[in-house]
Amino acid sequence: MNGASTPELAAAVSNAGGLGSFAAALLPPSAILEGVQKIRSLTSKPFNVNLFILDTPNPDHSEIIRTQSLLAPFRTSLNLGPASMPEKFCENFQLQLEALLKAAPPVVSFTFGILGKDVVSQFKRAGCRVIGTATTVAEAVAWEEVGADFICAQGSEAGGHRGTFIGDFEQSCIGLMALIPQMTAAVSIPVIAAGGMMDGRGIVSSLVLGAQAAQLGTAFLSCPECPIPLAWKKSLLLAKDDSTRLTRTFTGRCARGIVNEFMEQMRPYENEVPPYPIQNALTGPIRQAAGKLDRSEFISLWAGQGVGMSRQMTASELVQTLAAEIKSTMSNMLQR
Numbered sequence: 001m002n003g004a005s006t007p008e009l010a011a012a013v014s015n016a017g018g019l020g021s022f023a024a025a026l027l028p029p030s031a032i033l034e035g036v037q038k039i040r041s042l043t044s045k046p047f048n049v050n051l052f053i054l055d056t057p058n059p060d061h062s063e064i065i066r067t068q069s070l071l072a073p074f075r076t077s078l079n080l081g082p083a084s085m086p087e088k089f090c091e092n093f094q095l096q097l098e099a100l101l102k103a104a105p106p107v108v109s110f111t112f113g114i115l116g117k118d119v120v121s122q123f124k125r126a127g128c129r130v131i132g133t134a135t136t137v138a139e140a141v142a143w144e145e146v147g148a149d150f151i152c153a154q155g156s157e158a159g160g161h162r163g164t165f166i167g168d169f170e171q172s173c174i175g176l177m178a179l180i181p182q183m184t185a186a187v188s189i190p191v192i193a194a195g196g197m198m199d200g201r202g203i204v205s206s207l208v209l210g211a212q213a214a215q216l217g218t219a220f221l222s223c224p225e226c227p228i229p230l231a232w233k234k235s236l237l238l239a240k241d242d243s244t245r246l247t248r249t250f251t252g253r254c255a256r257g258i259v260n261e262f263m264e265q266m267r268p269y270e271n272e273v274p275p276y277p278i279q280n281a282l283t284g285p286i287r288q289a290a291g292k293l294d295r296s297e298f299i300s301l302w303a304g305q306g307v308g309m310s311r312q313m314t315a316s317e318l319v320q321t322l323a324a325e326i327k328s329t330m331s332n333m334l335q336r
């Protein structure tokens, strides 16, 4: 989880029996290598490293100037000076890919796009298992065709960015309950369910529907090891079932977060802001400053629809609690 990920958190999850994930999408190649080395020093268990699949951005100067004027009131509110042109919009994806291949973690996962067959084969030859994120059956089939080992089925409940890369975002917002059985019927590789699961009951329901594993993000945001601003943590604990919404306004890519002032004020411009990663770079200074000042109204408070079930415990306790809940849910079901 970008902005919410450290080698320590990933290693803690792996050491407790889960598959810890390290978000590398915003990191330069050298930091990817260092992050993987650090995780290896903290755990001997398997772990995953995740990247966004991105094309080289093609910024439109006039669009940027217009967006910066829309964002100016937020900068003023945070005592930031006038915006300047970002030095870069994102890391070079090809160089990130090379670093990841060199680091060769046990598992690699990708979202926002799809890799070519040759690149998937390179990772497999390097000893990595490859996970491709899919929000529809067509995307899952495409990942299976290029040789992925697993599909991460991202339901519309999920916190953070949508991984959609074929077709339109709105039509690809499929609830996990409908997505898993249709996806598992269409592909022969294992499906990992993601979205809205916060406890053992949710995980068991995904397994019953045909998933082989579950991926939880929001549930780990409340762990003390998770390095998000305090204001975000407080918002998680206050949030309810209807506190989140999908928005493009923070980054230019559809993502689910807790509704706040930034999302409300930018709502009229949902479809006008530039695409990811351009909008992400333009709002970056606002979100960072707001994070430092604990101003939740301007932070991208990514969270899934299960956020109202957030619990405060360490990552290790959470993995152990989830495992115990899975066992008790299954035995309760058999006794009914």
Ligand SMILES: Cc1cc2nc3c(=O)[nH]c(=O)nc-3n(C[C@H](O)[C@H](O)[C@H](O)COP(=O)(O)O)c2cc1C
Residues within 6 Å of the ligand: 001, 002, 004, 023, 024, 025, 050, 051, 110, 111, 133, 154, 157, 158, 159, 160, 161, 194, 195, 196, 197, 215, 216, 217, 218, 219, 302, 303, 304, 305, 306
């Ligand atoms: C704060 C946050 C950051 C995320 N960052 C990433 C990311 O960098 N890469 C990715 O593939 N998915 C990312 N996701 C999505 C998760 O992989 C997963 O789909 C989602 O957390 C599952 O839904 P849940 O949040 O309801 O558990 C993120 C989710 C959150 C909440």
